[in-house]
Amino acid sequence: MSLQTLFQEQAKRLRTISLDKKRYLYDQINWTSKSIGILGQRGLGKTTMMLQYIKENYEGSDKALYISLDNPYFQSVSLYDFAMEFESYGGEILFIDEVHKYDDWSSHVKTIYDASALRVVFSGSSILQINKQKGDLSRRSLIYTLENLSFREYLSLSGAMEYQPISLEDLLENHGAIATNISAQIKPLKYFKEYLECGAYPFVLEDKDNFHQRLVQVINLILETDLPYINRIEMAQIGKLKKLLYLLAINVPFIPNITDLSSATQISRPKVYEYLNHLEQAKIINTLRSKEKGYNVLSKPEKLLMQNTNLSFALSSSVDIGSMREAFFVNQIKNALAAKNRFIDESIYSSKKGDFLVDDKYTFEIGGKNKGFEQIKDISNSYVASDDIEIGYKNKIPLWLFGFLY
Incomplete structure (x- = not known):
């Protein structure tokens, strides 16, 4: 040639x-x-x-x-x-x-x-x-x-609106004015629902009707081609790995019980830890650990989520709304803060008080529009990221707005 x-x-x-x-x-x-x-x-x-x-x-x-x-x-x-x-x-x-x-x-x-x-x-x-x-x-x-589309990018590529990325600090300080400005141009909750189901990958714009089928094909290529070739996983183990991923998809968010996962999939405990690490590197899941444990692939994750919400809809016919909210928040925070290229990634940890510790400074509780501050009322720099609201008040911030961080 x-x-x-x-x-x-x-x-x-x-x-x-x-x-x-x-x-x-x-x-x-x-x-x-x-x-x-x-x-x-x-x-x-x-x-x-x-x-x-x-x-x-x-x-x-x-x-x-x-x-x-x-x-x-x-x-x-x-x-x-x-x-x-x-x-x-x-x-x-x-x-x-x-x-x-x-x-x-x-x-x-x-x-x-x-x-x-x-x-x-x-x-x-x-x-x-x-x-x-x-x-x-x-x-x-x-x-x-290159990470998956942010909610902001989805709005741009779909032609709904153009908006510049917002820093986390600016979002926390000025979320009311920012959300008011955006809500005057579009109905964010309508587009947010679309994004959660099928907005994290640009190919949704080519064929929305077959989006989830195409996403499953991407997942299968990773499991059947990339993982066996790169990590020397025997093909006989791929069926077990698929079963592990399916169990994770229908049960998240949860504190993983490694023994139960090992028993259900017939994968040894050490291999379960190894496979969870591979799935995270492949951007299929996100594992969350506490700040005390840090990032140790041999320690049990405090919480496990799908890497983005589109994966949940592609793999399961019934998506837990709490899982969806948390997966979105973790995905957008991790993707936005990853660009800082720190020696130690402290973008987000699981937290005993509240749901997440972000940037080693801010505590967040994730929930619906009626979510209150009871669990984080005595914690400084604490916020509620609330679904189903267009505009927040004080330390209660619309969940969708965290999709404007990158």
């Missing part, structure tokens, strides 16, 4: 790419860096972001090229040799998608970095594998993670 053919394929792709709407991460990436890695689940828009950058900065130029390593052609050629050939013809920046489909891809990326002046942007849908290679690339590559 010639460079000319690849440029022709790229030109066809660029004709379908719009620059009108971009994911939140687009403007956070330092695109001038020599090596950039973008992590994220399938279907979140990584490919679109790379093509948008090419269209915005290199359309009609032969200095930037997008390739996808799921193309069978690249299984028979050296990625490093291809990159050197591209550079010899004047190439300046190479976008490599689906890197996890190529054996020993990280060695090739490192060699390209060391032996050429090419800038490289690589991306892959297998978060698990890229995480395993992340340490080897840390000295050379800036690694970014």
